[in-house]
Every structure is written in C-alpha cells, then in structure tokens.
Amino acid sequence: MDLIKKSPWIFHLNTGGCNGCDIELTACLTPKFDIERLGCVMKGSPRHADILVVTGPVNRQTRDKVKKIYDQMPKKKIVIAMGSCGITGGIFKESYNEAGPVDKIIPVDIYVPGCPPRPQAMIYGIKKALEKLK
Amino acid sequence: MIQLAVTFISALFLVWLDRKIKARSQYRVGPPIYQQIADLAKLFQKQNLRSALSNPLMNFLPLISLMAVALIAYSLPMGNLGGFIDMISLIFLFALTSLIYVFAGLLSYSHYGFVGAKRELIQFFSYEIPFALGIFSVALFYGTIYFREPFAFSWVLVPSMLAFYIAALAKLMRAPFDIPNAEQEIVAGAMTEFSGPSLAVFLLAEWMGAFVACSVFVDLFLGFNDVLVSIFLTYLVFISMSVIDVVSPRERLDTMIGIFRKFVIPLSVFGVVLCYLWTL
Numbered sequence: 001m002d003l004i005k006k007s008p009w010i011f012h013l014n015t016g017g018c019n020g021c022d023i024e025l026t027a028c029l030t031p032k033f034d035i036e037r038l039g040c041v042m043k044g045s046p047r048h049a050d051i052l053v054v055t056g057p058v059n060r061q062t063r064d065k066v067k068k069i070y071d072q073m074p075k076k077k078i079v080i081a082m083g084s085c086g087i088t089g090g091i092f093k094e095s096y097n098e099a100g101p102v103d104k105i106i107p108v109d110i111y112v113p114g115c116p117p118r119p120q121a122m123i124y125g126i127k128k129a130l131e132k133l134k
Numbered sequence: 135m136i137q138l139a140v141t142f143i144s145a146l147f148l149v150w151l152d153r154k155i156k157a158r159s160q161y162r163v164g165p166p167i168y169q170q171i172a173d174l175a176k177l178f179q180k181q182n183l184r185s186a187l188s189n190p191l192m193n194f195l196p197l198i199s200l201m202a203v204a205l206i207a208y209s210l211p212m213g214n215l216g217g218f219i220d221m222i223s224l225i226f227l228f229a230l231t232s233l234i235y236v237f238a239g240l241l242s243y244s245h246y247g248f249v250g251a252k253r254e255l256i257q258f259f260s261y262e263i264p265f266a267l268g269i270f271s272v273a274l275f276y277g278t279i280y281f282r283e284p285f286a287f288s289w290v291l292v293p294s295m296l297a298f299y300i301a302a303l304a305k306l307m308r309a310p311f312d313i314p315n316a317e318q319e320i321v322a323g324a325m326t327e328f329s330g331p332s333l334a335v336f337l338l339a340e341w342m343g344a345f346v347a348c349s350v351f352v353d354l355f356l357g358f359n360d361v362l363v364s365i366f367l368t369y370l371v372f373i374s375m376s377v378i379d380v381v382s383p384r385e386r387l388d389t390m391i392g393i394f395r396k397f398v399i400p401l402s403v404f405g406v407v408l409c410y411l412w413t414l
Contacts, residue, residue, distance in 0.1 A: 007173045031160060031162045036164060037163040039169055044317050047329035050176070074181035
C-alpha cells in the first residue's frame with residue numbers, strides 16, 4: 001500500500017495573481033468539499049509540504065522567492081500550477097512586470113486550468129498529482 | 135512493555151479522533167481512520183532537509199524527545215500494569231520534552247522557530263509550577279514519591295486536579311494555550327524547519343506525550359486499579375481536551391500569563407496547603 005498517496009500536504013503560494021484562485025483553493029477546505037477526507041492538510045511551512053500549489057503568474061519580485069521555496073521542499077515533491085495565470089500568464093502576459101508562467105521558473109507537474117478553476121477541478125488535479133507521485 | 139504498545143496505538147487513534155472531532159464540529163467529514171499511520175509513513179519516506187545555518191544537533195532533538203516520552207510511557211502504572219517511576223523523574227522527563235521543543239526552535243535557525251521557542255519558554259515558566267505542584271500535592275497527600283500504582287480519587291485533591299488539568303492543557307499546546315505553535319501567526323513554531331523523518335519523530339513524540347499526560351492525570355487523581363477502566367478514563371480526558379480545543383479561541387501571551395498568575399498557580403498552592411493541613 002503506497003501510503004504517500006494517502007497524506008498529501010499542501011503548501012499554497014500566491015506569486016502575484018488576483019486572489020481568485022486562492023479563494024477557490026481555500027474553498028476546498030470548507031464543509032462542502034473538505035479535502036481533509038483525502039488526507040490533505042494545508043501546511044504553513046514548505047518543509048512539511050509535498051505539493052506546492054502556485055497561483056498567479058510569476059512576477060519579477062516573486063521569481064527568486066518561488067525558486068527558494070521550491071528548493072526548501074523535501075524531495076518527492078509535486079508542483080501544481082493553478083489557474084490561467086499560472087499556466088500561460090493570463091491577462092498579465094507580456095506585462096512589464098511579468099517574469100513568465102510558472103513552468104518557466106520551476107518544473108510543473110500538473111496544470112489546473114480555469115479562471116479561477118472550481119474546487120472540484122482542484123481536487124481532481126490533486127488526485128492526478130498523487131497518481132504521478134510514485 | 136504493554137504500556138508502551140498501548141500508548142503508541144492509542145496516540146495514533148486519539149489524534150485521529152481529535153481531528154475527526156474538529157472536522158465534525160465544522161460539519162466536515164474528516165480524515166479516514168488510518169490517517170495518522172499514513173502521515174507518519176509518508177514522512178519517513180521523505181528527504182530530511184536542514185538549512186545550512188542550523189545546528190547539526192537539531193536532528194537528534196526529536197529522538198531525545200521521543201525517548202523521554204517513551205520512558206514515561208514504559209514505566210507508567212496505567213491501572214494495575216505496575217509502574218516503576220517516581221514523581222521526581224516524572225516532573226523531570228516532562229520538563230525535558232518542553233525544553234527540547236525550546237532547543238529545537240533555537241537550533242533550527244529560523245525566525246518562526248525563535249519566536250516559537252520564546253513563547254514556549256514563557257509558557258513553560260507559567261504552567262510548570264502548577265504542573266509540578268499538582269504532582270507534589272499527591273505525593274504529600276499519600277506520603278510517597280513512588281508511582282507504582284494509581285492513587286485513588288479524593289476530594290481533598292480536587293483543587294490540585296483542576297490546576298494540573300489546566301497546566302496539562304498548556305503543556306500539550308491545546309487551545310486556549312496553543313500559543314507556541316499558533317499556525318496563523320508563526321507557521322508551526324519550533325517545528326517549522328523540521329522535515330521528513332525528524333518531523334515524523336517529533337510529531338510522534340508530541341502525540342504520545344499527549345496520551346501519556348492524560349494517563350498520568352488519570353493515575354494521579356482518578357486512579358482505578360484496572361487497566362481497561364484506566365485506559366477508558368484516559369480516552370475521556372483526551373476527548374475532553376479535544377472539545378476544549380475546538381470551542382476555545384487562542385489566548386494572547388499576556389492574558390495566558392495572567393490566567394496562570396492570578397488563577398491557576400494560587401489554586402495549586404491552595405491545593406498543596408490543603409493536602410498539608412489534611413495530613414497533619
């Protein structure tokens with residue numbers, strides 16, 4: 001039995017988005033969706049986490065921070081880019097301040113599209129990420 | 135040895151129950167029953183990261199904490215299983231686990247760790263007095279420091295019992311005294327920089343410590359000479375702490391000190407005086 005799939009701990013990082021994805025991600029914790037029944041916990045420290053959820057495009061201020069936080073996570077880690085901005089840059093694309101979508105900075109495993117994606121989509125993304133985590 | 139096995143299994147079960155109670159009180163479903171085992175197994179499979187500035191001794195601290203807790207668990211009476219601990223070692227080993235938490239925060243070289251260690255130290259000086267006096271009053275009342283079998287319930291010990299219970303809440307970092315690891319303020323306190331296996335050992339020590347403290351409470355104040363009744367009462371004490379944890383908000387550091395200085399420490403001193411006068 002692969003127990004690592006049963007307890008994914010999430011670290012959430014907003015790199016400069018509009019906060020819409022953050023609210024939808026937080027909605028996963030509410031009674032209606034409740035990802036704790038899958039063993040997911042939102043952790044405050046990247047050292048405890050298995051999954052890094054990045055919302056928003058990476059801008060010039062957060063570029064180094066994203067790399068730093070990615071390096072601070074222990075091995076066997078998964079990165080999920082959440083929302084259109086994280087995947088392509090969204091409406092911030094080619095803006096003077098934008099440093100690129102997330103996969104230009106750190107390797108991304110799962111993309112969850114939407115602006116913002118629904119909590120169901122996020123839960124599906126986490127499930128896909130766990131299948132990848134062998 | 136039975137005590138250690140009981141402690142390990144009960145700790146995993148009760149921490150799951152704690153999470154389940156929290157979830158059900160918020161109308162959520164909550165984690166499945168094998169959740170704590172899955173968490174531990176996962177953490178043991180992960181990499182053990184340490185920042186370059188932190189002290190290498192950091193990795194041994196969780197082991198010391200686990201050993202201290204396991205030593206208490208190994209030698210507890212827990213009903214009629216026959217313990218061989220004395221109360222001075224009990225106070226020392228419990229204080230050691232708290233101090234390990236402080237050292238973990240200081241050695242891990244993180245701001246959150248420093249703040250967590252500072253808060254834990256302030257809280258330690260508040261709760262350790264009623265905690266130790268609670269144990270001391272039992273020793274005074276029964277005239278022995280050996281803790282080989284549970285002590286029977288007595289009305290004279292009720293003030294000490296209340297003070298000990300509140301001190302145990304603060305020791306186990308349960309709300310309203312979860313100041314040292316307040317997640318919304320300082321991430322995870324002293325545990326912020328721990329990852330992988332060392333985090334797993336630290337968490338296991340914390341969970342087992344919670345069960346052991348409840349078991350000590352039961353054996354000291356509500357003792358029954360029966361294993362199953364004793365374990366059942368320990369579960370009830372743990373669940374009462376979970377319920378308090380769910381319904382209470384977090385105290386500020388200064389109000390926490392106020393509660394202990396104005397209410398809990400006088401109560402425990404009163405309990406000791408009462409025991410002394412009763413045994414004259």
